[in-house]
Amino acid sequence: MSELPKARIATASLAGCFGCHMAILDIDERLIDLMQLVDVDRSPLTDKKRFTQRCDIGIIEGGCCNEENVHVLHDFRRNCDVLIALGQCAIMGGLPAMRNAIMHSDAPLRECLDEAYITGKYIRNTTHNVPNDPALPLLLDEVYPCSQVVEIDYQIPGCAPSGDIIFDTLSKLLTGKFRGFERDMIKFD
């Protein structure tokens, strides 16, 4: 490895399942190689909640389903030179975006919350209320892919993306050699 100054990366999980972050760990022992190239700033992996300085790369898992997601995503866009959407939820909205399908309703969000907390057949909610703690961020009218909220520079597909594609893409980006994905890495059948 060359003696380049280390790049700084940051990661966040928005409306995702944390699977993409688990997939980052699937890089396995190559993490040691990767750590030669980067320092990790704000990330659940370091448990740093704020940016300590500007980062070269931000990695986003999950789309935006609530206002806090939007806030974090804005923060990442402002503090990172390159922003990567990691996995289907960040790219397309993914599973959480299923609620966007409630469209022939006058109050889709209300219908969604009622079904999830009150009227759903398999709900065991003794309070019969929709949670409304002031600390809970407000939900958005629908779930948005990251690219609709901020500009995204790269998208790494997969649910979850493999450790290989994450390692390959990151190491190529860091050395300026990224020219698109190898076909076998984005062939899922």
Next chain:
Amino acid sequence: MENGHKTGNGVSTAICGTEPVPAEEIDAICAQFGNDKHRMLDILRDVQDRYRCIAPATMDHIAAATGLTRIEVEGVASFYSFLSLTPKGRITIRLCDDIVDRFSGLSEVACAFEEVLGVKVGETSNDGAFSLEYTPCIGMCDQAPAAMVNDIVLTKLTPETARSAAQALKAGQRPEQLISERFEALTPTERALHMVDNNIRHAGEVLLAPVPEDAGLAKAATITPTQIISAIEESGLRGCGGAGFTTGRKWRFAASERAEKHFVICNADEGEPGTFKDRVLLTERPHLLIEGMTIAARAVGAREGILYLRGEYVYLRELLQQVLEERRRRGLLGTDILGVKGFDFDIRLQLGAGAYICGEEGALISSCEGLPGEPKTRPPFPVNRGYLGYPTVVNNVETFCHAARILDKGAAWFNAMGLEGSHGTKLFSVCGDCLNPGIYELPYGHTVWELLAMVGGEDAAAVQVGGPSGTMIARDSFHRKLTFDDLATGGAIIVFNGECNVLEIVEYYMSFFVHESCGYCTPCRVGNVFLQKAIQKFRKGLANPEDIDYLKDLSGTIIETSRCGLGMTSPNPVLTTLKNFPLVYSAVIKPSKDGIRDTFDIQSAIDGARKIAKRRSYIFDKDFTQ
């Protein structure tokens, strides 16, 4: 063949959905069409006219009578915009919502109707008397704004005439009385001409000059089918509907196909916004059209033909039926035409029901077969397996008229007009910002400048050649020629002056394609919606430079992956304006601030949740309590 039609007025006014429609009446309608499932569109049109809707119970009856399942009947009933599953008013007013009408004061006219009738556009009055709605181009762009009132057409509307028409209707006048107090006494041709001016501004040599009666047919009867096809081939005639396929070749393919039956279909489903040339031919030259169809029938060996008339031209139905009747009486249709043994041919009039896609030949055939107007997979082509699986020639109204004239005057006469590759004359229907909108019959090869000088539109800033699926050009391209090889057109020329907003026009045309996509291919059904949304972004000033690439990419995908001509041409308004009006787009794009998208509005995104939670956003709202 018999169409046996009664108009909806003055017959039963049972309000469907609330009162059951008597089963025997429905059975009678089905029986009138031989309980034939291929006549489903006629059956449903009749039911719609009489009861103002096609109710669920009615569909069950029709399904039983024609041997179909209920869902097949519903598939047809729900496809066409002139058929309705919920009750429509006894008088349905359809305002033509073309861009030309919009620029000619449509919104004021709509307000006048709304005010007097007490319903909004898209609504039906509570007493079931009136429905008011918008419909895409009804082929009256030279006399916009226009509207259909049941089967009657009103043109050159102003807020004042709209108001008085609405008041008269409200006072109980029948729609026909809006046209003339002695409507009943008029002949079908007089009725049509009372409603609609044909605005023939320039008559060319072939179609609109005085035409001898049935001279071409007389000639055709004396020569062999092969000779007829050779004459058409030598003339260089190409289809006038837009695609420009060589007519002679089409006929030769169909004739060489061995089959029990052949069919000839005339495509009078002139739906391309801004096109109204066929309307004029159908009114002024109906005999020439039928003559041409009869010649085609002799050429390919067809004994049956269909004239597919767009639903918007229902006001021409009586006229055309009378022409067919008259020709049957004179031995020009029926058996042994002109005394030639075995020269048998007759034509059925098939009315459409408000679907642009039915102008596509496969969709048109589906529609004639009583199916939803969905295009068919090609190959097989209609000349090989078309209507009901038999070899079928489908040609435009103008093409048949040309064919009849070619037989009369000879292939060389026709071939000498126009330019190489584009022979003969063409009808141009010109509308928009010009002094003399109307019909111009000209040889191929005139430049756009020459045409504009003729129509009094020299100050045009943009010209839409060939309707939305054609090409929008700017002044720097007005030297281009109107031919198949340069600027191809089915006839529509829409002139826009410098006050028109190009992006508004593009957005309108995209909304038209969104409305008219049959929905079969996802790239067309969904892609056109995305294109329209993207153009809205440009209009709001929220577009980024990269959105230009998005428009191009998405357009490319729609064109490449759609099955029929609609999807293959629907991105044209976007692509041709990107090419010819690049400054319009670059003037409104701006890079986004710090990579944050302006199109995403957090306030409207959290508004619903704010109301449900009954609290402010701790991140995005100021705390006014402090």
